[in-house]
Amino acid sequence: MSKKVLEVSETEFISLHLDTLIVRKHGARITLPLKTLDTILITNPYCNISVPLLNKIVENNINLIVCNTKFQPTMQILPISSYYSNKNYLWQIRWTDEQKNKIWKQLVKLKIINYARLINHLNITTDDNIEKLTNYYTNVVDGDLNNCEGHAAKLSFKLLYGEDFSRSQKDDIINKYLNYGYIVLMTYVSRTLIKNGLDNRIGIFHKSFNNHFALSCDIMEPFRPIIDYLTFSYLIKNQNDDFKSYKKDLFISFENFIFPNGKNLNQVIDMLVKAIINNKINERDFNIDWS
Template sequence: MSKKVLEISQSEYISYFLNSLIVKSNEKRIIVPISQIDTVLVSNPRCNISVPLLNELVAQNVNIIICDSKFKPTVQISPIQGYYSNKNFLNQINWSKDFKGFVWREIIKTKIVNYTKLIYYLDITSEEEIDKLIKYYESVLINDRSNCEGHAAKLSFKILYGANFSRDDENIINTFLDYGYTVLMTYVSRSIIKNGLDNRIGIFHKSFNNHFALSCDLMEPLRALIDKLVYTHIYIYGKKDFILFKKDLFCMFEEKIAIKNTKLSVNEYIDKIVKSVINNNLICEDFIIEWS
């Protein structure tokens, strides 16, 4: 049974009782077993959360996302220790430059091919531009030294959203993309912590101020999933309803996608990527999404 995504948009207090999350709102009392919850999204900036509830949600690996007064996700609550052993972390701090260079190449190849296949599936461009994307994919080097990722991303955005589109603009497309990418990062972060890695130690992303460096790395092959959802809402459905987009976004993580003749939920796909890095067997061909 698929677990629930619970959004707290009106209640001003949620608490814990008998393995359940208790929502109090307008003298009503709603009880949700924590075992049935995948994610808690707190979008009411006035909501108070009890400490026992936070501890139990973290203990049961529930993704906890808190939004600011503009309803943008700004906080993810994660356990300090999410794994029974330090083995994976000890291996992580000893990742070599060669290992990181190889993994980053495979991540970028996967990202580019997933976007290429998405654009081909949507049938929104010429064979010439598809060939350009394929060339970028074939040209990715160790550490992506020639920045094929940047060139492919620029072309992909142009094809999807138009020649004048810029990620710096304030518009509905970027609002949807920013929200979607941020939520995606929290799901990747949860898997990273669950598998005993440290989010602050990245493969490519490096910054003293980025506490989610590894999430930023490992989410790259999945970004096309967010773009597919955004493109579908705006250009196929012709809708700019943020509430509907948000609902479909969270449902997406339990939906099945086709990978190498098998079907995995997006959550399972995320776990598979994280474990492949741990096991040093991340190969692009194992993570290509067959769109449908």
């Protein structure tokens, strides 16, 4: 049975009783067993949450996301210690440049092939553009020194959202949808990394003193096309600027996107992290089924 996503948008206090989340709303008392929850999304900026509940949320590996007054995710609660020993962390801090470059090459190739399959599925391109994406995929080298990832993303954005679209336009409605989706996706990856004993701050390609989610930014790359597809479906295909419904469908898509191995996105993120740790990435396991 799929676990639930709980959005806290109206109530001003959520607490814990035994292993049950308590929501008080308009004098009523609503209870939800923590074991049934995958994610708690707090969109009410005035909501209070009890410390015992926070501890139980972490203990149950529930993804807790807090949004600001503009409904943009600004905070994620993560445990200090993971469910693993320090083995994976010690492996991570010993990464050589050669290892990181090989991993990044595989992640970039996964991202490009998922873009190519999406563009082909939507039938919004020509054979020439498919050939370009194929060439970008073929020409990826260790460390992606020729920036095939950037070229493929730029072409895919142009095909999905038009010639004039730019990721640098902060007030653009498309970027609003993309940014929200990417941040939520990043929280799911972050949770999985912590669960597997890895340090989010130690990235493969993304490196910045100000980025505390560098590794999440790396690992999420092959799955970004899912956010791009959902944004395209709302704003381009259906001309439907309904951000509230988009947020709901975003979480549903994480359950419904099925990969060739029959697993959903949550499961596949965990598979990819473990595959990187074990140096056994099978590309076919991470190809998105757009049908």
